[in-house]
Amino acid sequence: MADFLSAYSIQSWLESCPQGYLENTEFGHPPGESEPELLLTNTVLHEEAIRTTVQLVLGERCALAASSGLINAAPDEASKRFLATQTLDEARHVEIFTKRLYDLGVRKNELESVIQHHANRNLVRFAEVLLEKVDKKDFVSGVVGQNIVLEGMAFSVFEMMQSLNGSINPKFAHTLSGTIADERRHVGFGENRIGSLIKDHPEKKPEVERLQKEMSYYMLATFADAFRGNPAAAEMDQLGRGNMHAEWHGVDLATMTPEAMENVLADTVLKDFKMRLGRIGIDYQTPVRP
Numbered sequence: 001m002a003d004f005l006s007a008y009s010i011q012s013w014l015e016s017c018p019q020g021y022l023e024n025t026e027f028g029h030p031p032g033e034s035e036p037e038l039l040l041t042n043t044v045l046h047e048e049a050i051r052t053t054v055q056l057v058l059g060e061r062c063a064l065a066a067s068s069g070l071i072n073a074a075p076d077e078a079s080k081r082f083l084a085t086q087t088l089d090e091a092r093h094v095e096i097f098t099k100r101l102y103d104l105g106v107r108k109n110e111l112e113s114v115i116q117h118h119a120n121r122n123l124v125r126f127a128e129v130l131l132e133k134v135d136k137k138d139f140v141s142g143v144v145g146q147n148i149v150l151e152g153m154a155f156s157v158f159e160m161m162q163s164l165n166g167s168i169n170p171k172f173a174h175t176l177s178g179t180i181a182d183e184r185r186h187v188g189f190g191e192n193r194i195g196s197l198i199k200d201h202p203e204k205k206p207e208v209e210r211l212q213k214e215m216s217y218y219m220l221a222t223f224a225d226a227f228r229g230n231p232a233a234a235e236m237d238q239l240g241r242g243n244m245h246a247e248w249h250g251v252d253l254a255t256m257t258p259e260a261m262e263n264v265l266a267d268t269v270l271k272d273f274k275m276r277l278g279r280i281g282i283d284y285q286t287p288v289r290p
């Protein structure tokens, strides 16, 4: 518990995050960076950037609701304090991705209607399944759903986006790198804290396994909606990718079809779930493939 206390304390959060990798940033990136001109002027790419960012805002709003809701469900003080730091991280993520929508030209008074319009129905269901557990103050299911499933997904999605944007949109890639560092901490907490609770409450296992299977299905359905027939990929093919490279997990994303990218992402996230769940004593359930 001593290591757990120091690794997930408010003190170490202060040192590594606000006084560490976020120092001298503004909404997650170095001051003065802006979205590339092409994203603002090409209507297909512009629409796609807004649509993608809306899903990030939705995912982070869910994480904010879940991490804050779980504070009062946590059985110990150290977990409550960690979740308080996570709550602030998630609120920051909501803020920086909302700011990106404004940078892309969304007006403040249309924010909620733009989010409504672009919200992916499967991602909304994914969030509802998790928040039902949080509302019932079910700490074990809530932490697995949030800190392993939701954040495992977010971690890989952000990494993939960071790789795709590294050479063409440094502002967005930099914004993502701070969130990736945060998500890594959150996923680590889930694994460290929940292992012993599962041991103490083996009767929770079937319910947690059902939750993982259900959330994984909605996640895969969200990926399918995002990649299959993606108009921005066709637009980039037309414009030419020049000598753009985007290495991720041993493949070059810049040369792949959207369908192949969907497969790489889904396989990466599911493999990650399997490994992490195995470590905490949960049997990974293969979701239905949409």
Ligand SMILES: [Fe+2]
Binding pocket: 060, 063, 089, 090, 093, 154, 179, 183
């Ligand atoms: Fe987040």
Ligand SMILES: [Fe+2]
Binding pocket: 063, 089, 090, 151, 182, 183, 186
């Ligand atoms: Fe997170």
